[in-house]
Amino acid sequence: MTASYARFGGGYDRLTAGYARFGGGYDCLTASYARFRGGYDRLTASYARSRGGYDRLTVGYARFGGGYDCLTVGYARFGGGYDCLTASYARFRGGYDRLNARYARFSGGYDRLAAGYARFRGGYDRLTAGYARFGGGYDRLTARYARFSGGFD
Secondary structure, X not given: OOOOOEEEOOEEEEXXXXXXXXXXXXXXXXXXXXXXXXXXXXXXXOEEXXXXXXXXXXXXXXXXXXXXXXXXXXXXXXXXXXXXXXXXXXXXXXEEEEOOOOEEEEOOEEEOOOOOOEEEOOEEEXXXXXXXXXXXXXOXXXXXXXXXXXXXX
């Protein structure tokens, strides 16, 4: 992972290097800022500006495009999805995420984050390695594999 990268929807995501490109935007996860659709997010600086709003990331959540993302653990989900990262739980659109408890419930599904994968709308993501795949791409997470929409990585 540290030396690796992932290709998502025609873009490249360098996760451990501190940024990711999702849907024409940029996400800086470990780095101290991120650019999201014309806005800038400073993650380690504990706030982010996304579409005229502010996100406190080190506290463990961020609101992007009507959704919430937890970025400090090193990944972010965008486009109406959910992310659980450092905080011990997160409530996203009527759902609850218990991270320290090693599972999360998203939209009627369950995500086991510490175990190294997550189920997002019919797909699986391995999150402990620090990133997540969205939109028909592939992610190499730990040293293992991840199943996304009928594909294997």
